[in-house]
Amino acid sequence: MSFTWSTRIYYQHTDAGGVVFHGAYLNFMEAGRTEMMRSLGFDVADMVRREGLVFVVHRLNLVYRSPARLGDVVEVSTVCRGISGARLQLEQVVRRDDQELVTAEITLVCVNAADFRPTAVPGVIKAAFSNVAVGT
């Protein structure tokens, strides 16, 4: 299963090189992850308020293949590749039409918001992902 979220490219995302600033894709991917969580029934704002849990980015391997430009519509797809202990492995791809623009492998760690210490991914989240984590 793959969850997708899309946005148009506005001036705020671009830089003087005429294309999307490389850091802006991290924002698109954060939105994509948040909406994927919501599609599984988990709200990141509720998670931090009610349970004191935050998923933080631990590792991020990005390949920029082709630039997006002002006015483009880009789509972020997010796939879960595994959950183990406090870690959540994701793959995210930013595409324009069928073209891959940026691909990413991301390791998130579930931490206590108070002290940022790792804590096991809650069972209900693990169960929800296990139903959908069967590749693209």
Next chain:
Amino acid sequence: MSFTWSTRIYYQHTDAGGVVFHGAYLNFMEAGRTEMMRSLGFDVADMVRREGLVFVVHRLNLVYRSPARLGDVVEVSTVCRGISGARLQLEQVVRRDDQELVTAEITLVCVNAADFRPTAVPGVIKAAFSNVAVGT
């Protein structure tokens, strides 16, 4: 007439005060203006590529009334208050449900992308706005 565009609040929009960073509303409003232009048939990316025209912000008067928070859905409404020469007057309001969070009066100036000199708003844009610029 009023055009609306909405977004959810992600971590990227917030700051350590626990609410949306005051600068992030400018991004929401830029997206709202771009989508309002599109709804009238004008694409800002085409405008700069084909006609060498950009609308730049000249004046911006903002009142921050109440903060948005992580997970909120906010809506930006945009109303045209007048066009004269190179200037376009807009009002924008960011709301959560029916509550006004941020209100803004904005003067845009139409400029040549090459030298940033003001140039009259194209007649087709003026005509398109005149059909909708009758307040909220």
Next chain:
Amino acid sequence: MSFTWSTRIYYQHTDAGGVVFHGAYLNFMEAGRTEMMRSLGFDVADMVRREGLVFVVHRLNLVYRSPARLGDVVEVSTVCRGISGARLQLEQVVRRDDQELVTAEITLVCVNAADFRPTAVPGVIKAAFSNVAVGT
């Protein structure tokens, strides 16, 4: 008295119009305010941690006069125009050499971080500003 803080313009600050994105100046001005506070002996991080106080932007009137570009060095000057109750009035100007690029009038409100309710500006801050708030 006027406090100044400066930065170079990097790609991250620019947009596809070839100049600095209008929202980026709010970041420069926030840095300028924070460093002005530090120059008077007040650290905004300590204020929120120890006293639970945050200065939030309530009103912001901006005039964009001329754009900054990639590689420019810009300077933000900050002047206090008055303190009354919970409110702090500032003027900020972003310059490149002697040219004014953006001018701003800003009203900050001192709030409790917990509930964002206004609270009087602490006397020590008021006293520190009163020594320097004599215009440019």
Next chain:
Amino acid sequence: MSFTWSTRIYYQHTDAGGVVFHGAYLNFMEAGRTEMMRSLGFDVADMVRREGLVFVVHRLNLVYRSPARLGDVVEVSTVCRGISGARLQLEQVVRRDDQELVTAEITLVCVNAADFRPTAVPGVIKAAFSNVAVGT
């Protein structure tokens, strides 16, 4: 040789998790790379205006080890690990005092600004780096 650039952490860099937003480190690293280039005599703004050359990020491998917080001063160190054809390999580390917060391996590609096609890193840049590319 290692070039360093530093910044204080302002609200604009943080998020509602109470620490620096993971995307903000990319901005710090871009500033660090730009200043490293300047220290070697190359201005990225001049490069694009006069020679039509831009260094774009192609690969980015990041490890987030510990978070920076509001008010911290962080330092970005940049080391060149090699230049080959159009590619420039860098290592960047963001530290607070002696603690490594974020480490990154980055591949930049030199491209023509007009069409984003790769082009060999100019000999003068290669020569300048070869004098300093001897590790930390």
